[in-house]
Amino acid sequence: MNGVTQLLIYPAVNAQLGSEKYGEMLFIMSIINTAATAIGSSCNGARFRDSAEGRTNNRPYNIIMLAGSVLICVVILFFNLLGITLLEAAELSLVLLLSVATTWRYYLDADHKLRLDFKSGFIFYLFISVGYLIGIPLLRATGQWAFALLIGEAACFIPILYSGILLRKDKEPVSGEFRTALRYVLALSGGNLLSQLIFNGDRFLLKLLINGEAVTTFYIASLFGKTMSFITVPLSGVIIGYLVKYKGELSLKVTNIVTAISVVFVALATAACTLASHIILPFLYPDDFAAASTYFVIGNMALILFFIGSLILSSVLLRYANMRYQFTINVIYAVLFCALCIPLTILQGVAGFAIGILITNGIRFIGVFALCYKVALSHKSSEER
Numbered sequence: 001m002n003g004v005t006q007l008l009i010y011p012a013v014n015a016q017l018g019s020e021k022y023g024e025m026l027f028i029m030s031i032i033n034t035a036a037t038a039i040g041s042s043c044n045g046a047r048f049r050d051s052a053e054g055r056t057n058n059r060p061y062n063i064i065m066l067a068g069s070v071l072i073c074v075v076i077l078f079f080n081l082l083g084i085t086l087l088e089a090a091e092l093s094l095v096l097l098l099s100v101a102t103t104w105r106y107y108l109d110a111d112h113k114l115r116l117d118f119k120s121g122f123i124f125y126l127f128i129s130v131g132y133l134i135g136i137p138l139l140r141a142t143g144q145w146a147f148a149l150l151i152g153e154a155a156c157f158i159p160i161l162y163s164g165i166l167l168r169k170d171k172e173p174v175s176g177e178f179r180t181a182l183r184y185v186l187a188l189s190g191g192n193l194l195s196q197l198i199f200n201g202d203r204f205l206l207k208l209l210i211n212g213e214a215v216t217t218f219y220i221a222s223l224f225g226k227t228m229s230f231i232t233v234p235l236s237g238v239i240i241g242y243l244v245k246y247k248g249e250l251s252l253k254v255t256n257i258v259t260a261i262s263v264v265f266v267a268l269a270t271a272a273c274t275l276a277s278h279i280i281l282p283f284l285y286p287d288d289f290a291a292a293s294t295y296f297v298i299g300n301m302a303l304i305l306f307f308i309g310s311l312i313l314s315s316v317l318l319r320y321a322n323m324r325y326q327f328t329i330n331v332i333y334a335v336l337f338c339a340l341c342i343p344l345t346i347l348q349g350v351a352g353f354a355i356g357i358l359i360t361n362g363i364r365f366i367g368v369f370a371l372c373y374k375v376a377l378s379h380k381s382s383e384e385r
Contacts, residue, residue, distance in 0.1 A: 001125045004132045005149075006227045011284040012136050013145045014216070019288055023203075023212025025145050026219055028085055030200035032099045035075050038193035039068035040106025045192075045318060046184035047110045058111070060181035065107055069100045094146035101153035108160050123159050131155030191326035194334045198360070199306060201337055206353060209345050218350055220285050221295035224273035225303030239315040250320045255376040258316070259369050262308045266301070266365075273300040298354040305361040309368045317368065321375050329367060336360045 014022040043061045073096050079085045080092060087095055105128065112121035131152035138147040197204070202222070206214040219226070277296045282289045317325060337360050344352030 001129045001132070001152075002227055004129045004152075006223060007280075007284065009132050009136065009148050009152075012139060013148055014285060014288075016139060016143065017145060019216045020212045023207060023215035023219075024085075026215050027203045027207045027212065028087075028095060029149075030203040031076065031079060031085070032072075032095070032102055034193065034196040034200055035072040036099065036103040036106050037196045038189045039065070039072060040103045042185045042189040042192050043068070043107045044110045045188050045314060046181060047114065049184050049318065050181065057177060060178040061107065061110075061185075063178065064182060064185055065104060069103055072099045072103055091144060091146065094144055094150055098146050098150045098153060101150060101156070105153050105156045108156055120159070124156060127155040127158050128152045187324070188326055191328075191330040194327075194330035195310065198330075198333055198337045199310075201341065202353065202357065205341060205345055206350065209342075210349060214350050216288055217291045218295060218299060218353065220281060220288050220292035221277075221354070222299030222303045223281065224276050225270075225300035225307070228269060228273065228304055228307050239311075250316065250372070250376050252373075252376045255369075255372050258312070258372070262312070262369070266304050266308060269304045270297065270301040273304065295350065295354045298358050302354070302358040302361045305358075305365045309361070309365045312368050312372060317371060317375070321371060325371060329364065329371070332367065333360065333364045336363055 013025060017025060043064055047058075047061060076085075076092075076096055076099055080087050109121055109124055112118070112124060129152065131154065132149065133152075135148040135151040138151065139145060202218045203215050206218060274296045277300065278293070281292070285292070313326065313329060337357070340360055341353055341356035344356040346352070348355070
């Protein structure tokens with residue numbers, strides 16, 4: 001799905017709109033993805049945590065998702081009312097539909113992962129990918145970029161409605177079930193919101209402090225690293241799907257292995273993404289390649305560090321650590337982002353932002369693994385006692 005989005009859909013939109021307007025589109029999508037992740041992914045993650053304690057009922061989360069859908073529409077309308085986004089009636093209507101569909105898409109694959117039914121999960125994302133491809137000719141015919149994504153996001157409902165997952169009655173309601181679900185969602189949503197604000201910080205900050213063209217430049221520079229970071233949601237779902245079934249604790253030996261693999265992966269993935277950027281991006285973004293090529297190494301490494309940190313945070317630490325750490329780590333991350341990236345962007349433009357986000361994501365990466373060691377050592381101490 002992300003391969004189709006990054007390598008086919010977004011270049012087609014860029015060719016249709018041009019660099020400046022493409023940057024505006026990326027800015028709007030950052031608003032949608034931030035809100036959708038804060039709501040949809042939080043409900044998804046909360047169901048995993050719920051399932052580990054024996055509760056898998058879908059109904060409380062459907063209610064929360066419906067309320068969240070209304071909330072995200074209010075956010076989009078508010079931004080447009082303030083003039084931060086300048087969407088006309090037709091485009092605004094499509095963007096509202098896109099925001100709701102994206103929010104549900106982040107949530108609706110939870111059941112597949114809980115049941116470890118990866119075949120159904122593949123079909124789910126296959127429908128989305130085909131829908132994206134159908135959206136390309138609609139984009140070219142209408143000039144409305146939201147069509148290129150809306151068809152794909154809405155297509156996720158086809159296999160879900162066919163399977164009956166969304167409306168299935170898992171069991172009789174349990175007293176306090178909705179309150180528990182809401183408590184878990186709220187605990188995760190704050191951290192997810194902060195994390196996504198920073199993840200999309202290049203679009204927010206560069207658009208507000210420089211212009212849409214700067215957004216396009218850094219987006220292309222970090223494209224392959226960002227594409228890899230999009231794997232966080234499905235991959236963490238696979239990992240936590242198994243961790244829910246595993247009743248053991250997080251050991252020091254496992255933490256050492258995961259840390260070593262992660263460090264090696266960051267180095268190899270940065271090299272691979274940088275090489276791929278030089279080979280592929282001249283064909284996808286010929287007009288913007290030269291400006292973006294300066295930041296390939298820094299941009300890709302920054303996003304890969306974010307990817308690994310998010311993967312561990314949303315799977316291993318979600319399963320074994322107190323849920324307040326999800327929020328705490330992301331609060332510290334947000335403070336570092338503001339303290340480093342804002343002044344560096346003002347002073348050095350895109351180059352300053354690239355350096356700032358690399359340092360910020362590096363510190364977050366170290367912090368996440370430090371917390372893993374803290375959890376592993378606490379488990380070891382408990383076993384010794």
